[in-house]
Each structure stands twice: as structure tokens, then as C-alpha cells.
Amino acid sequence: MIRLVGVYKRFEELIVLDGVDFDVSKGETIALLGPSGTGKSVLLKHINGLIHPDRGEVYVDEQSVPQLGRKQLATLRSRIGYVFQFGALFDSMSVAENIKLGITDQQCSSDAKYCSARVVECLELVNLPADTARKFPAELSGGMRKRVGIARAIAGEPEYLLYDEPTSGLDPVNADVIDELVVKLRDTLGVTSVVVTHDVRGAFRVADRVALLKEGRIRAFGTPTDFRESRDEVVREFIERDFGALPEA
Template sequence: MIRFENVTKRFGKREILRGVNLEIEQGKTTVIFGVSGGGKSTIIKHMVGLLKPDSGTITYKGTNIDNADEATLREIRKKIGFLFQSGALFDSMNIRENVAFPMNEHQKLTAKELEYKIDEKLRMVGLDPEIVKTLYPEELSGGMRKRVGLARTLALEPEVILYDEPTSGLDPVTSDFITQMICRLRDEIGMTSILISHDIAESFKAGDNYAMLFEGKIVESGDKESFRNSTNEVVQQFIHARSNGPIAFH
């Protein structure tokens, strides 16, 4: 669905991406691991055309992103949702207004259709619309804000969702709920998901495919079994250091 071929990116003298090759499979969840500041967010920004590579090609369902015009990028961006680490809700809007915002911007819906879709998306992430719609973000827990952020991301029914540390800062119960939600979206509606994460345990519950970014290159990629059995020293060090010992692969 998304393909990187020999993608390079430099900021000043610092080379962030040094020939990245990566394939995102449709209908699957791909997890990208890497050290902080190692270029994971740079990869994500290239996927939606916010950054252009210095060299190499990036395609979305066969369409070149790296040299696309603004009109083409706008259409592609409508198909790609982004769940920010914080949820990125508008503090001045209540929950109903937050979820409605992208639909008001990009769709022409009747008032009845809009309310139906708001309720539908909130229920999809396990929230009762009658309870939460009139609340403001500051009245919600961190986990609930993230779930509202996911409801808003789902509002335009994207083909792909990019998750930036989806379980960061959450308690174990809420982290597990978010992980289950990612799996449900894949299993029930065939959602393609891309996770940037340091949470080894939750990532191995959610993911189908894995990639390790190190020193600007993808040094290992594959399905769960091949990634687990990788002989790459960087992969093994990352897994064991992050999990404080061997982890259980589900």
C-alpha cells in the first residue's frame, strides 16, 4: 500500500534517512521501532507528503508521493488518519465539536447524518455519546482523550491510520484497550495501521509486521516470527532492553 525505495533525507549536515526501504501491507498493522530521535517521525511525515525526500521514491497505492502536486497530496491525506501522542484535541471545543470538526471541514452532511456519525465513531472507541459529547477535553482522563482522538481520526473513514506512541503515558488497562481497538479495526474493517512505538509488549499484541530503524536504515523487517528470531544484534538489544528481559510473543 505504501512503499519506500532508497529514501534519503538530510537536515543540514545530519543525514536522518540513509536509504530507507520499507513496505506497508494493506489491511495489516506495521510497527516501526527505533531509538528516540532516530528518524521514525521523519518517515511518517514523508508518508503524507509533509516532507520530501532528497532522493528515492515513495508511493501510495502506486501514486508517487515524493513528487505529487498539492491537489494529489490533499486527496491522499484525506485517506490517511493520524492519531497524535496527546490526542491533539481542541481544548475550546467539547467532544461533540471535536469529532465533528473534520466532517464539517470535508463533508456535506445533514444535521441528522452528522449526529449519527459522531455517535457511531464514539461508540466505535468504547465511549457513550450521551455521557461524553458535552464534556471538554480537560474533563477527560488521558486514555479517554486518546480514544476521542481516535474517534475524530476515524470520522473521515481513512484507509490508513498512523499512530504516534498510541499507548504512551497510559495505564496498563487503557493501553490494552487501545491495542485491542487497533486489532478490532484491522479485523472488522480491514484498517491498515502504522505504529510508531516503544511499547514492546503492546506492540507485539497489535502488530502483523515489524521494522527496525537504526542509523537511518531499516536493518530488519518482517512478520512477528521472523522479527522475533532475528539474529540482528540491534533488534535483540532493543527488544530485551525495552522489555527488561525476554518478552512473551503472542
């Protein structure tokens, strides 16, 4: 379970998160919506300790993330897969080497066959052919890079998956492929997921619950149906940009 309590974060004069309360139950998929630059990615990075809050608490399985030591944090991070907005693949490494980074060194050195088989298995899970393993990130399209990023994130068999704008910059067909992948991974791996996005359609398709982040706070949090029926002007304005005008609830 992931729980954020009163998380406050500022960068110099800019207040990015202003008391965010947020929780994700085990096995659940949450979509975090919000306009660009509202701190969605910053919030996501609090969950795996890449950013520490100025105030407030961040818990993963009742462990306070900001208070974890170096080793404990590394252990926690190995249980959390993180999919970066632009893939964040290592340019100088092949796809296989990138994915192997997601598997522990102990596993790879004690069982090289498992390691290679796991690379192929992860590529298949994200609908990429096995021969992609030999390629380098520069040889891949944007959609393929995102999928390799997902493959790397799931290689260590994480319990949690954090997706940072997994469909941004993709055409609608590829965006649908990624959305289907998020659902497939939830169903096949049973992971708990947080998907940061500004794609309302995608969010409604993949999420059990949706949160809207606005001006550093969670403005609305509920099921996709709750959102569709919301009377909140901010929520309606945000949704109508993707769906057109909605009938009065």
C-alpha cells in the same frame, strides 16, 4: 499499498532517515519499532505528505506523495487517518467538533444528522460514551484524549491509519486498551495500519509484521516470530529490554 524507496531526510546537520526502504500491503498492520529520536514519527509523516523527503520516493496506492498537488494531497489525506502522539486535539473545540473535522464539510452540511450520528458511532468504536462528545479536551484523561484522537482519525472512514506512539505515556491497562482498539479497527474497518511505537509487547500484539528503525535505516523487518528468533544483536537488545533475556535462537 504504501511503499517507501530510499527515503533520505536530514534536518540541518542531523541525518534522520538515511535510505529507508519500507512497504505495507493492503489490510496489513505494520509496527515500526525503534528507540526515541530515531525518526519513526518523521517516517510516518512522509506517508501523508506532512514532511517531504530530500531524496527517495514515497508512494501510496502508486501515487508519488511528494509530487502531489495541493488538492490531490488533500484528497489523499482524507483517505489516511493520522493518530498523533498526544492527540493533537483542538483545545477550543468540543470533542464532537474535533471529530467532525475528520468528516468532510460537504457531508456535514448536506446531512447534519449523519454527521452527529457518525460522531457517536466513532466514540462507540473507541469505547467512549456518547456524552463525551460535549466535553472539551481539557476535561479528558490522557487515555481518553488518545481515543478521541483515534475517533477523529477514523471519522472520515479512511483506508489507512497511521498511529504515532498511540500508547506512550499511558499506564499498562490503558495501553492494552489502545492495543486492542488497533486490532479491533483493523478487523472491523479493514484498514491498513502503520503503528509507530517503542513498546515491543504492544507491537507484537497488534502487528502482522514488525520493522526496526535504527540509525536512519530499517535494521530488521519481519513477522513477530522472525523478531523473536532473530540473531541480530541490535534486535535482541531492543526486544530483551521489554521481555528480558531471550533463549538463543
